[in-house]
Each structure stands twice: as C-alpha cells, then as structure tokens.
Amino acid sequence: MSQMTKRALEASLKELLRHKPLDKITVSDLTDHCGVNRMTFYYHFKDIYDLVEWCCEEDAARALAGQKTYDTWQQGFLQILEALRKDKAFFTSVYRSISREQLENYLYRLTYDLMMGVVEERAAGMTVRPEDKEFIANFYKFAFVGLTLDWIKNDMRQDPAQLVEQLSTLIHGDVTKALKKCRIDKS
Numbered sequence: 001m002s003q004m005t006k007r008a009l010e011a012s013l014k015e016l017l018r019h020k021p022l023d024k025i026t027v028s029d030l031t032d033h034c035g036v037n038r039m040t041f042y043y044h045f046k047d048i049y050d051l052v053e054w055c056c057e058e059d060a061a062r063a064l065a066g067q068k069t070y071d072t073w074q075q076g077f078l079q080i081l082e083a084l085r086k087d088k089a090f091f092t093s094v095y096r097s098i099s100r101e102q103l104e105n106y107l108y109r110l111t112y113d114l115m116m117g118v119v120e121e122r123a124a125g126m127t128v129r130p131e132d133k134e135f136i137a138n139f140y141k142f143a144f145v146g147l148t149l150d151w152i153k154n155d156m157r158q159d160p161a162q163l164v165e166q167l168s169t170l171i172h173g174d175v176t177k178a179l180k181k182c183r184i185d186k187s
Contacts (some may be wrong), residue, residue, distance in 0.1 A: 006044050008034050010055050013048070019087045022052070022097040049102060052094055056106035059083050073118045074164050077144065081112060081151070081160035088156055090105075095152045107145045115140045122176050131180035136175060143167075 012034040016025050023049060045051045049108050062083065071083060084091045115137040144167070151158060156178045 002044070005036065005040060006054065008036070008043065008141065009051055010058065013051055013055065014087060014090045017093045021095045022048070051071075053106070054103055055090065056094075056102065059087065060106065061109045062074075073114055074075065074168050076114045077111075077167065078160055078164045080107075080114075081148065082161065084152065085156050085160060091152060092139070092155070095149070103150065107148055108141060111141045111144045112137055115144070118175055119179070123179050126179055127184045128179055128182050131186065136178050136182070139178075140171065140175070 009030060012030050013025070016029055016033055027038060027041055027048060029046070030051075032040050047053065060080075060083075091103065094100065116133070118140075119133045119137045147163065147167070151163060
C-alpha cells in the first residue's frame with residue numbers, strides 16, 4: 001500500500017507539472033489531485049522536493065536496469081535520456097525550478113554509478129588505485145551530466161541515440177587507456 005500511495009503521488013505530481021511550474025504546486029494541490037489527505041502525504045514525504053527526489057530515484061532504477069558494463073553503457077545512457085524525455089514535463093520543470101540542484105545531483109549519482117560499473121569492469125586484472133578509478137568515473141560523469149543538462153536546457157530536441165553515438169565515438173577505448181596509464185605495476 002505504501003508504494004502504491006507514493007506512486008499515486010508521483011503520478012499526480014507529474015500530471016500537475018503539465019499545467020503549472022513546480023514552484024507553484026502545493027501539497028494541497030497534490031493531495032486534492034491524488035485523493036489523499038495531507039497527513040498521508042507527510043507520512044511519506046517531508047515536502048514536495050522530497051517527492052521530486054523520490055521520483056528521480058525511482059526513474060533512475062527503472063532507466064538503468066543493469067546497464068553498467070563497457071558493452072552496455074551506451075544502452076544505459078540512452079535509457080537515461082529516454083526516461084528523461086518520457087517525463088519531459090517533469091524533468092524540464094525540475095530543471096527550470098529552484099530544485100535544479102536536485103536534478104543535477106540525481107544525474108550525477110546515476111551517471112557515476114553507470115561509469116563506475118564500466119571502470120570496474122575495464123580495470124579487471126589491473127592494479128589501479130581506487131582514487132584513480134573514481135577520478136576516471138567522475139571525469140565521464142561530469143561530461144555526461146553537462147551534456148545532458150545542456151540537452152534538457154535545449155528542450156531535448158536532439159535525438160538521444162545520436163547524442164549517445166557522438167559520446168561513444170569520443171570515448172571509445174579511452175576508459176581502458178586511462179586505466180592503463182594509472183595502473184600500478186608490480187615489479
């Protein structure tokens with residue numbers, strides 16, 4: 001029942017965002033639209049931004065669905081972009097509202113997890129310091145998130161598959177090269 005209520009609140013928020021900006025939606029708007037009382041809302045979330053964060057986390061879990069390997073990162077990133085585009089009204093509103101930082105943090109976590117999976121896989125059999133692996137994953141995280149935020153700012157006009165293809169062309173083999181340069185040789 002708890003997950004059903006949360007999903008109903010998520011659906012109400014996403015529907016309301018089609019008609020008004022996030023900073024104009026109140027808890028009363030949400031509960032009226034959803035058909036629950038205010039106490040039910042506050043049982044699950046401390047405020048609307050907490051609900052936004054929960055929505056982002058749920059979307060992230062659905063978007064990635066195990067696509068964290070070198071051979072599947074492109075599919076994982078494409079799924080992230082497609083999930084953003086599917087809920088365009090939601091993510092565009094979050095991007096343009098005072099909670100843009102929440103969207104950035106969501107994308108940072110999501111992309112870091114994706115890239116760290118790739119880095120760990122490519123580092124198999126190499127001795128690479130954890131901080132070097134983190135640096136490589138962070139480098140790609142910042143590049144991916146910057147491109148994604150720019151894509152959102154430009155109303156998601158570019159085809160997600162084209163964006164992923166451009167990224168793939170740029171970084172093909174570069175994760176492995178970076179890891180080899182960071183490798184600790186055991187002599």
